[in-house]
Amino acid sequence: xxxxxxxxxxxxxxxxxxxxxxxxxxxxxxxxxxxxxxxxxxxxxxxxxxxxxxxxxxxxxxx
Amino acid sequence: xxxxxxxxxxxxxxxxxxxxxxxxxxxxxxxxxxxxxxxxxxxxxxxxxxxxxxxxxxxxxxxxxxxxxxxxxxxxxxxxxxxxxxxxxxxxxxxxxxxxxxxxxxxxxxxxxxxxxxxxxxxxxxxxxxxxxxxxxxxxxxxxxxxxxxxxxxxxxxxxxxxxxxxxxxxxxxxxxxxxxxxxxxxxxxxxxxxxxxxxxxxxxxxxxxxxxxxxxxxxxxxxxxxxxxxxxxxxxxxxxxxxxxxxxxxxxxxxxxxxxxxxxxxxxxxxxxxxxxxxxxxxxxxxxxxxxxxxxxxxxxxxxxxxxxxxxxxxxxxxxxxxxxxxxxxxxxxxxxxxxxxxxxxxxxxxxxxxxxxxxxxxxxxxxxxxxxxxxxxxxxxxxxxxxxxxxxxxxxxxxxxxxxxxxxxxxxxxxxxxxxxxxxxxxxxxxxxxxxxxxxxxxxxxxxxxxxxxxxxxxxxxxxxx
Numbered sequence: 001x002x003x004x005x006x007x008x009x010x011x012x013x014x015x016x017x018x019x020x021x022x023x024x025x026x027x028x029x030x031x032x033x034x035x036x037x038x039x040x041x042x043x044x045x046x047x048x049x050x051x052x053x054x055x056x057x058x059x060x061x062x063x
Numbered sequence: 064x065x066x067x068x069x070x071x072x073x074x075x076x077x078x079x080x081x082x083x084x085x086x087x088x089x090x091x092x093x094x095x096x097x098x099x100x101x102x103x104x105x106x107x108x109x110x111x112x113x114x115x116x117x118x119x120x121x122x123x124x125x126x127x128x129x130x131x132x133x134x135x136x137x138x139x140x141x142x143x144x145x146x147x148x149x150x151x152x153x154x155x156x157x158x159x160x161x162x163x164x165x166x167x168x169x170x171x172x173x174x175x176x177x178x179x180x181x182x183x184x185x186x187x188x189x190x191x192x193x194x195x196x197x198x199x200x201x202x203x204x205x206x207x208x209x210x211x212x213x214x215x216x217x218x219x220x221x222x223x224x225x226x227x228x229x230x231x232x233x234x235x236x237x238x239x240x241x242x243x244x245x246x247x248x249x250x251x252x253x254x255x256x257x258x259x260x261x262x263x264x265x266x267x268x269x270x271x272x273x274x275x276x277x278x279x280x281x282x283x284x285x286x287x288x289x290x291x292x293x294x295x296x297x298x299x300x301x302x303x304x305x306x307x308x309x310x311x312x313x314x315x316x317x318x319x320x321x322x323x324x325x326x327x328x329x330x331x332x333x334x335x336x337x338x339x340x341x342x343x344x345x346x347x348x349x350x351x352x353x354x355x356x357x358x359x360x361x362x363x364x365x366x367x368x369x370x371x372x373x374x375x376x377x378x379x380x381x382x383x384x385x386x387x388x389x390x391x392x393x394x395x396x397x398x399x400x401x402x403x404x405x406x407x408x409x410x411x412x413x414x415x416x417x418x419x420x421x422x423x424x425x426x427x428x429x430x431x432x433x434x435x436x437x438x439x440x441x442x443x444x445x446x447x448x449x450x451x452x453x454x455x456x457x458x459x460x461x462x463x464x465x466x467x468x469x470x471x472x473x474x475x476x477x478x479x480x481x482x483x484x485x486x487x488x489x490x491x492x493x494x495x496x497x498x499x500x501x502x503x504x505x506x507x508x509x510x511x512x513x514x515x516x517x518x519x520x521x522x523x524x525x526x527x528x529x530x531x
Contacts, residue, residue, distance in 0.1 A: 013290045020286045023279035031211040034221060037282070038208045041225050041289055042201050047296045048232045049197050055239035 016043035197235050200228035219271035222281055226268045229288045233261045236295055253342075254298040261295050264288040323525040325493045325516050335530060336494050342368040342455075343491035345480055348387075349374055349463075352496065355387040364391075364456030370484045371456070372476075375448065376463035377403075377427045392451055392458045393433050401428040401446030406462065410441035416479035422472065426462035450484065457484040470518035477519070497531060 011022045018040040021033060207221045237258055244250055265288045271281060328335050333354045336346060340363060348355075350373055363369055373388065380400065382389055406421045408414045421442070428446035431438075440447040441459070450459035459480060466476045481490050497513055513529075520527045 013286050015289050015293050023282040029217050031215055031217050034211045034217045035208050038204045041228050042204045044293045045201050045228055045232045048236055051299050052235045052239050055243055059242055
């Protein structure tokens, strides 16, 4: 089977508006990709934490 | 009624201990508790592959105002492992809504496993400062961010740090979701399913050590878990901690200032409406939504806690005009309908909210012979307005003009429908497929319904989103 005559878009996920490219065999680890992953993780964590704080307040455990 | 339907079919099987805790809110005692426990046992036997012996009953949990039944695992399953909690809200259960009330939460992930990251789970001991690990994680991410700059290297620990943070995030969400659910806050079964999915995604990680070969799966697992956590956040936010069940105490209900959303859509914009329909939603619509099929109505009321409110007016209800309700609420509609009547409310629940009679104005009823056989009237006349419950949702008729005679009446109807057919104090979403607005003929004697929604929403602190 011949390969596609056009570039196949790499699969990606968008987290907190940050585009995260899935890795494939043969990829070189790009520090910038990992920084993006960190940024996305921090963003999501911040949101979850904010929700948890709201939950804690609701439960009467407000800080 | 089946509890298993509330749990994901692919609930993973665990070789380590599973402890089921069934909490039955102590609304009253006796009836039904055994059934709940039995079902929980079956659930864990079939769903999680764990054999559970006779429950040890009861261990009091007075703080939660609940009776707690702890089900011990068999000795061969001993070991530190995941703790799963199933609980049923008694109030829901007794109203025949047990499947909606059963939640489960997974509090603990394995503390030790071959090749797995070792992350301390959230436990009671962590309280009252459960935020600190997440905050520390966020700081660790800052450090990774600095270290993994352009021209530098990415180390194994940089990946592990992201994973640890994701686990803490899921853990914190699990912890609070569980606590909220215990309090009767409606978070939605889909939220807990997503939570389980996130745990599975996070557990696919294999801890990296210095010198390990980095595989694509390492990065991809983290992306999957992170995406899942974001989706979970979306679900948690959607329920906003504010879906209060009838089992909530007055204080809890008072704290839970509702943030019900009212969506005003064009009359036939079902495509948008179906994206908005979720558990605890009420959809106000006319009999005719051309793009809505009865099979879709059936599926929605079977799978979601949604009430369709059909506004019945003087028009003929031929099958071609009312495809959405064919065989779901009406068999085949045929004119003439019964004519306008003043409704005498006979259904006790509706009477509680509406009073003994409701304004019908010039709205027409549909004869009982055209309704599905098991539809129930909530007014007492032979052609009265009716409703029918399905597995999770319901369909109800209301007098087209009368129900929005004023914002006060509109509010009463929303309260009646929420309380009687959804079983919650307030709906999560109201979706109004609009038709009565400014400039309508004068025989629609009330002020515009969209204005009514704005007035009602303002008085209750609800949010109105006009998408017309």
